[in-house]
Amino acid sequence: MNHDDGPRPGPRRPGPGDPGPTGPAPADTRPAEHGGKDSGVRPGARGRRRGPGRALWHWSAGRDAGGALRPTGKFLFSRMVLLPALMFTVLALAGTAYFDVHRRTEELRDRYAPALVDLAHARVSLVLAQQEAEQRLGTGGDDPPPQTALVGLGERYPSLVTKASQSLNNTVQTGALSRAQEQVVRVVSGLVSAYDGWIDWAGSHHDSAPLRRAGMDYAADLLRTGPTAVLQRIDALEKDLRAAVADRGDRHTVLAVTASVALPATLLLVFVFVGLLDFVRAGLRVRGPLLVLYALPVLLVLVVLSSGVAAQQRAQRDVERSVSGIGQITVPRPSGDGTRQAGSSRGPDAAIDRADAALAERLRGTHPDGWARASVLALSVGAAGAVGCGLTLRRYGREHWKIDWGKA
Amino acid sequence: MRSTRRLLRPALACCLLITTALVSAGCSTGQDRTVVVLGPWTDGEEIPFVGMLKEIGRRTGQSYEYEGTRSLRETLSAQLRTKTPPDVAILNGLGELAEYARDGDAKVLADDVAGSALGPWAQQITLEDVTGKRRRHSYWVPVRVDLKSIVWSRPGDLKAAENPRWCLGMASGATSGWPGTDWIEDLLLQKYGANVYEDWATGKLPWTSPQVRSAWQAWRDVLAQDGTKAAEEAISTEFESLGGGRYGLLNSGKCTLEHQGSFIRRHYGDDVLPAPTRTFVPGLPAGPRAFEVSGDMAAVFRPSDAAWDLLRELTSQAARDVWARLAKPEERPLFPDRSTGGGRLSAGTAAVQKLFDAADEICFDASDAMPSTLRGAFQRAVLEFLQDPQDPGLLKKLLEQLEAERLMQDRAGAFALDHLCGDPGD
Numbered sequence: 001m002n003h004d005d006g007p008r009p010g011p012r013r014p015g016p017g018d019p020g021p022t023g024p025a026p027a028d029t030r031p032a033e034h035g036g037k038d039s040g041v042r043p044g045a046r047g048r049r050r051g052p053g054r055a056l057w058h059w060s061a062g063r064d065a066g067g068a069l070r071p072t073g074k075f076l077f078s079r080m081v082l083l084p085a086l087m088f089t090v091l092a093l094a095g096t097a098y099f100d101v102h103r104r105t106e107e108l109r110d111r112y113a114p115a116l117v118d119l120a121h122a123r124v125s126l127v128l129a130q131q132e133a134e135q136r137l138g139t140g141g142d143d144p145p146p147q148t149a150l151v152g153l154g155e156r157y158p159s160l161v162t163k164a165s166q167s168l169n170n171t172v173q174t175g176a177l178s179r180a181q182e183q184v185v186r187v188v189s190g191l192v193s194a195y196d197g198w199i200d201w202a203g204s205h206h207d208s209a210p211l212r213r214a215g216m217d218y219a220a221d222l223l224r225t226g227p228t229a230v231l232q233r234i235d236a237l238e239k240d241l242r243a244a245v246a247d248r249g250d251r252h253t254v255l256a257v258t259a260s261v262a263l264p265a266t267l268l269l270v271f272v273f274v275g276l277l278d279f280v281r282a283g284l285r286v287r288g289p290l291l292v293l294y295a296l297p298v299l300l301v302l303v304v305l306s307s308g309v310a311a312q313q314r315a316q317r318d319v320e321r322s323v324s325g326i327g328q329i330t331v332p333r334p335s336g337d338g339t340r341q342a343g344s345s346r347g348p349d350a351a352i353d354r355a356d357a358a359l360a361e362r363l364r365g366t367h368p369d370g371w372a373r374a375s376v377l378a379l380s381v382g383a384a385g386a387v388g389c390g391l392t393l394r395r396y397g398r399e400h401w402k403i404d405w406g407k408a
Numbered sequence: 409m410r411s412t413r414r415l416l417r418p419a420l421a422c423c424l425l426i427t428t429a430l431v432s433a434g435c436s437t438g439q440d441r442t443v444v445v446l447g448p449w450t451d452g453e454e455i456p457f458v459g460m461l462k463e464i465g466r467r468t469g470q471s472y473e474y475e476g477t478r479s480l481r482e483t484l485s486a487q488l489r490t491k492t493p494p495d496v497a498i499l500n501g502l503g504e505l506a507e508y509a510r511d512g513d514a515k516v517l518a519d520d521v522a523g524s525a526l527g528p529w530a531q532q533i534t535l536e537d538v539t540g541k542r543r544r545h546s547y548w549v550p551v552r553v554d555l556k557s558i559v560w561s562r563p564g565d566l567k568a569a570e571n572p573r574w575c576l577g578m579a580s581g582a583t584s585g586w587p588g589t590d591w592i593e594d595l596l597l598q599k600y601g602a603n604v605y606e607d608w609a610t611g612k613l614p615w616t617s618p619q620v621r622s623a624w625q626a627w628r629d630v631l632a633q634d635g636t637k638a639a640e641e642a643i644s645t646e647f648e649s650l651g652g653g654r655y656g657l658l659n660s661g662k663c664t665l666e667h668q669g670s671f672i673r674r675h676y677g678d679d680v681l682p683a684p685t686r687t688f689v690p691g692l693p694a695g696p697r698a699f700e701v702s703g704d705m706a707a708v709f710r711p712s713d714a715a716w717d718l719l720r721e722l723t724s725q726a727a728r729d730v731w732a733r734l735a736k737p738e739e740r741p742l743f744p745d746r747s748t749g750g751g752r753l754s755a756g757t758a759a760v761q762k763l764f765d766a767a768d769e770i771c772f773d774a775s776d777a778m779p780s781t782l783r784g785a786f787q788r789a790v791l792e793f794l795q796d797p798q799d800p801g802l803l804k805k806l807l808e809q810l811e812a813e814r815l816m817q818d819r820a821g822a823f824a825l826d827h828l829c830g831d832p833g834d
Contacts, residue, residue, distance in 0.1 A: 169490070179442050179473065180442060180444065180473035182492070183446070183473060183475045186475075186483055186487045186490075186492065186494075187446070187475050187477045187483050189482075189486045190477060190480070190481075190482035190484070190486050190487075191482070191483070193483075193485075193486060194479040194482045194582030198582075198584075205792075210794075210795050211795060214579070214791060218579055218584045221579070221581060222581050222582065228476070
């Protein structure tokens with residue numbers, strides 16, 4: 001007989017203590033020390049050692065109090081329901097934990113990091129625009145350069161202001177902002193428009209010292225003076241978003257809760273499964289290789305998802321470090337004579353772009369999409385395994401149920 | 409044994425339930441139900457208003473987010489262009505609000521809200537609806553008002569009285585120049601009365617008319633009292649900030665008279681009091697006690713039950729009482745019915761209220777009633793004028809430019825308001 005082909009057909013003779021199909025076992029009222037209940041069990045020491053652990057094992061392995069096998073049909077039926085249920089529970093918990101972490105990483109990668117990059121671009125562009133305006137129109141009591149009548153503010157200033165406005169608009173489009181934060185960005189956009197208006201006005205009055213100075217002062221106030229100025233509002237928003245990034249990277253509530261439930265659930269699953277294998281070996285004379293085959297993916301899912309979670313958390317820490325670095329990129333002050341050094345204006349923007357590109361590269365290296373696909377595949381295979389276990393147990397128990405229910 | 413089995417089954421059932429709960433929690437999404445309010449108050453002036461919003465929110469369960477800026481026009485225009493307006497905006501320009509109403513951005517008030525609109529602050533305007541019919545509707549309600557045409561000083565400072573010197577500061581962010589427009593409007597009102605003032609503000613009287621020119625020249629004469637450089641210095645002087653956290657030009661020690669609206673009293677103690685402009689500007693004819701007034705008007709831009717409810721709240725006595733309670737005595741808001749809420753008033757607030765009650769006529773701020781482009785041009789013309797107020801050629805050029813703009817706005821039908829003046833009891 002091949003033990004791998006499933007159970008042998010035919011009814012099993014009820015063992016001692018087996019309640020049979022119609023009623024509970026007759027109570028054995030003899031005291032344990034006189035050999036009651038467990039025939040063949042020595043009274044005394046072993047009776048005293050039968051604690052909760054042993055009781056649990058008996059429950060898991062389908063034994064009655066005396067160590068004899070419980071009715072096969074009933075036991076296999078209960079395991080046909082319980083085992084897949086436990087497997088699906090473990091899979092659901094593991095999946096929830098993984099995809100929560102994955103979602104956070106996606107948010108950080110696709111929303112918060114781009115929002116912070118755009119805010120940094122806006123901030124840098126405005127500071128550069130102000131430096132350009134000061135160079136073109138002079139500061140304080142200085143006269144503007146002689147070519148101002150021909151050149152005006154030049155080409156660079158308007159393109160910097162346009163870039164700042166576009167960056168602010170892009171920040172809103174990322175979806176990282178709350179409605180209140182979006183309103184702050186809209187207010188900043190309005191202030192940038194007013195700022196630009198005054199610089200233009202100062203430029204149109206470049207030949208009038210009081211008006212040129214006044215326009216530059218009004219603009220500089222809008223840009224820098226007080227907590228409601230443009231740069232201060234952008235700075236506050238950057239701080240809020242970086243705090244949100246850190247919070248998302250640190251907050252593991254769902255992970256902690258699901259892990260704290262998944263771990264005991266997994267242990268219970270293993271316990272029940274091992275008990276089932278023991279029952280099947282003892283009662284049906286099979287080693288249950290199919291059961292093992294179907295159960296293995298469930299356990300492998302945990303390995304795959306744990307690795308995925310670790311990769312996602314590394315990615316989150318990367319994002320946090322990168323956005324912190326981007327927040328520290330500033331515009332160098334111009335040289336003493338107010339002129340720009342070659343390449344100095346492109347420096348901060350280029351630094352932001354480099355940091356952004358490096359972050360994108362590192363995040364690509366964590367293969368987030370690959371892990372997500374692997375997780376979905378693993379969960380699917382695990383679910384199929386759970387179904388397979390249930391079907392296998394159904395096959396094992398089918399004949400017994402015919403006998404048991406037929407007798408009923 | 410049986411009790412262990414009994415415990416295990418429910419435990420396993422709980423596992424399944426927890427799993428379901430976690431998965432469904434992960435799928436749910438929260439929706440932001442915050443009502444966003446855009447307004448003009450910043451630098452601490454917004455604190456009692458924001459406190460009032462919080463109290464309204466606690467009572468109604470609605471959350472509000474206030475954002476203040478002095479660049480209201482630029483901010484709101486940008487938001488409307490991107491179709492992301494605030495729910496409610498509080499603006500001080502009737503002319504600007506009329507433009508938004510004409511463009512369909514500001515929404516028609518419900519009857520119960522419109523009924524709380526009072527005085528020259530609350531205008532009905534006539535616009536064509538989608539069928540081409542012309543209808544009159546209200547689009548905003550005043551929530552707070554201020555008295556103008558007043559001059560602040562320290563009456564107890566006899567030395568200052570012997571050597572008066574005008575405080576003058578034009579710098580105010582995006583709207584720099586407006587303190588000068590206040591001067592010219594007030595002088596026109598005091599010299600020629602409400603009818604001429606109203607015609608000018610509603611676009612019927614040319615900028616090149618003798619009356620308007622005379623108002624500018626009267627201001628020139630006031631400025632001349634303080635020397636040739638004072639006007640030019642005023643271009644870059646802040647209208648209220650002294651730097652270093654200090655406010656109020658009268659606190660600078662460099663001047664003794666400040667022509668400014670009633671809101672400025674929040675920077676001053678009880679020793680600073682208002683008086684009508686004609687008290688300090690010689691040569692103004694005797695006549696009815698006419699005052700300019702300004703207001704902050706709330707309009708709905710993104711209609712929703714929550715937005716309309718907020719408008720009802722802002723015009724309710726309960727909300728006004730809260731606002732008044734949260735404000736310091738010197739910054740107690742004035743409401744359209746000229747009340748200030750219960751509680752102790754500062755000497756300045758009491759004096760303003762007394763002047764309000766004694767007024768024969770009140771007229772809405774002229775530049776705030778003009779189309780926004782003309783208002784901006786007026787503000788910048790004031791700044792240019794201050795370079796050299798004694799230059800008649802400069803004044804002639806500025807008035808001609810403003811007149812050209814008035815004609816353009818008139819041809820475009822941009823003057824939407826018919827009257828700005830009335831009896832305070834209206």
